[in-house]
Amino acid sequence: MPDLTLFTYDWVPPPPRGYVRDLRVRWALEEAGLPYRVASTPFDDRGPAHLAHQPFGQAPWLTDGDLSIFETGAILLHLGGLSAKLMPSDRRGRSDVTEWVFGALNSVEMASLPWTMLKFMGEPGSKFFDNFIELRLKRMENVLADREWLTGSFSVADILMADVLRIVERFDGLAGSPACRAYVARATARPAFAKARDDQMAHFAAADATRSV
Template structure:
């Protein structure tokens, strides 16, 4: 069967490639797996049919036969484990790649999401201006740590893997702030990933939804 994922019918990012279904699209493109997309509105995301797939009312979800998954980390890991090319064959290298997937969403992404909350959800609060430098500094700490570990390496750990899909997409969410440009090796890392044909195909597919193309 062809897997089906859900995505925003009208994405808040207006086709910038920041919506989390981009991670799943990219993984599918890397492994050459065709997939279907079911677009859902914000109202549909809170209705019983969608909540049965994603109890928190978010996207994306993944369905393949009787299997239904949510959370991009879980979905990417499943794709990588059932298709060659996104996880190393060596057991130790495979474990390290999975560790980096967890690090992307568990360690690097949280302060980046805090910035989005500060800018949008809390944008009108009187204490926003005082809080913002603290939020930016927390992101800088994480980016500096990651930049130091990446060094001059092309990818996180040897060959390109699902870990790089997850980490790059997390980093791209902070790119509009300009913080990513403070770390030349991280900016170059993201640029290498975005130049991959699979990324370009996934981005075009997500952009087509936003533009109606």
């Protein structure tokens, strides 16, 4: 029986709210219907206790009993092992989902993150990184043109890919990628996504009151 606690920041400034990566974990937990607790770690003071669980000083991490796991990709593969709603249990199903988990993070987000970070920070754009994300989106248009989800059924790979593309869309990066845009709309129409996003927003909003005291 899993014993799951999701650790995220106690508070973040408004701009990243709704996009903090604990959302990816919340979304998976809600899809699977797994019971879990949410615990907070200080955003302002990321000391040794934080680094012992997340050596890069980021969030989230997840504990399952005596296991502590950082990196959203690793957390989602772990949850995939707990629920067939997140990842099939047969050899081919697991392999297909795993390759697309890495595809979302290492082929698409590897290109989208530099692009979105420059936008988010208000830095000058870069032709080089514009071309990088454009190339990846072109490939994803082909992939998504004729399928509902990346593998045979909705999985943790879709949670990651949809959230990666959702951040691109936030900065109007999907205007020329209708299949990607429709995929994001399809994924984020799922009740588990709305629950995850609303819960994240409420978690950080609740901390505003405490901080203003």
